[in-house]
Amino acid sequence: MTLNILFVDDEARILSAFRRQMRQMRRQWTVQCAQGGEEALAMMRDHAIDVIISDMRMPGMDGAELLTIVSEIYPRTVRIVLSGHSDREMAARAVKAAHQFLSKPCSFTHLKESIEQALILRDILRNEKLQELVGGTAQLPSLPDLYFQLVEELRQEQPSLERIGRIVARDVSMTARILQLINSPYFGLRYEIRNINHAVNYLGLDTLKSLVLLIHVFESSVKQTRLLQDFCEHSLMVASLARQICLQEEAEPEEADQAFTAGLLHDVGWLVLFHGGFLDVLPCNHDEAKLLLEERKLWGNCHAEVGAYLLCIWGIPADIVRIAAFHHKPSHAERGGISLAAVHAAEILAMDQQEPIDLLYLERLGLSEHLPHWELLYQKLKVKGVRL
Structure with a gap:
């Protein structure tokens, strides 16, 4: 075409x-x-x-x-x-x-x-209404309390980049936008930044103040704050568990960072659908497998493809886009690795295994027997809570 x-x-x-x-x-x-x-x-x-x-x-x-x-x-x-x-x-x-x-x-x-x-993902996201929704998405909702925490920290006489990084990393919208900006050629980097703390430190306070305080890139108020809170908590759990899985499997630190970021952004498609009012037609339950079927019946696509398409046109690193696109069915991806396996497993475990894990993919990587160890990691994280 x-x-x-x-x-x-x-x-x-x-x-x-x-x-x-x-x-x-x-x-x-x-x-x-x-x-x-x-x-x-x-x-x-x-x-x-x-x-x-x-x-x-x-x-x-x-x-x-x-x-x-x-x-x-x-x-x-x-x-x-x-x-x-x-x-x-x-x-x-x-x-x-x-x-x-x-x-x-x-x-x-x-x-x-x-x-x-x-x-590259336009052929995957075939629904024109969803293409319009994603293409017109300039802002995604952020949690009001996180937004105000960030604003308050930036207004301090001596703001802490470490504290700012911790706040940003708890919010899917802020993470996506900052990664979009930092990986643009305006900053002249010869490598991709996939770690949000690295991105915050590189941007510096002046640019962060401009982004957050002046042009309000991030939405500061949304309806159904409780729903958004649950969404961010789930994303943070998946991100933290994916990173722990990578570290347990002795992956490189960069791979673990990528798994964390991809885990934080893996369900960004839900955020797009939520912001566009599309979720109103879905049943009010938390059965992930049934919701996926309902999405495909309604639109011919699911939130994974919606999110990947958004990250793709925003210029987010391709490996993170791929993980977002295939986090439910990693065996369908042409390429992958431990970070994709980690995010997929973390998602299934965090949803209390409401859908079957893709054992075919884990077997391909020689990791299928490691699943019980990952379940223990998840139980430990549940008990102590996710922390950055």
């Missing part, structure tokens, strides 16, 4: 260079160019656009304003910022409007990979 790509920049020479660069993709992509926001919106009224790539600083309507309008009118369109202005204030302003952030100069290979990565 041909992808329709729209490139927006106020400089004609950059548009011309982009057209030349994209010629090698003419069989897979239809590429259009617009010299400014108004022209881009006019073109989108006449053409269905899969991906819009916009410069940030343009006269008149800038990139953030353009992509905000696009998110409201065309939520299924993937929105990417490509800018030569790599300051953190600009990144903080763009984070609500864009799915991904690329910096100039950007190689054709990197641009192509970013576009393909953003759309």
Whole structure:
């Protein structure tokens, strides 16, 4: 299927260079160019656009304003910022409007990979209403008490990055957004950050204050706080148990960090559905297996695919996206490892084994006989409670 790509920049020479660069993709992509926001919106009224790539600083309507309008009118369109202005204030302003952030100069290979990565799960998430819901998701609800704890800590004369990291790591929404931002090229990292404490320390206080206090990336109040509290507690249990499993299996510390982050984000699809009002039509029970069947009957997809699609278009590291997508059925994943096994097992154990564990996958990794030891880890965590 041909992808329709729209490139927006106020400089004609950059548009011309982009057209030349994209010629090698003419069989897979239809590429259009617009010299400014108004022209881009006019073109989108006449053409269905899969991906819009916009410069940030343009006269008149800038990139953030353009992509905000696009998110409201065309939520299924993937929105990417490509800018030569790599300051953190600009990144903080763009984070609500864009799915991904690329910096100039950007190689054709990197641009192509970013576009393909953003759309790689579109074939999995076939429901157009869910695609619109995910594509239009700029904010996810955060627990009010965690939000206010974070605000209060940031207002201290000497805020503690360690305490901030602990607060953020307890909240799925904040974790997802900060990982999205820190892994964008605005920060010039040559490696992916998958540990939320590393991300908080790298961002520093000024950027965190800008994110939380100035532009309110995180929703500070939601309905059904008790439901959201249960969700975050479950996510934190899965994350903590997944990390403990990896450490017991003598995985590398980076793998254990990845398992923790993936465990925290594994059910982010529930948060998207909750925020979009989709959960109102589901039965009010906690039987995970029945809920999964009901989701697929209603929409043809389940929350795992919804969450993975969101993380994918947000540019979250691919291994974490894969774990979110296949945490219920890891044997369906083309690639995997101990972190996927750990998150899957932790999810099943934390749900009191309401659905069968994927023994086929554990056997593939030679881990099926380790399950009783993981159950003991879970029981210990239940008794003492999860702590960071």
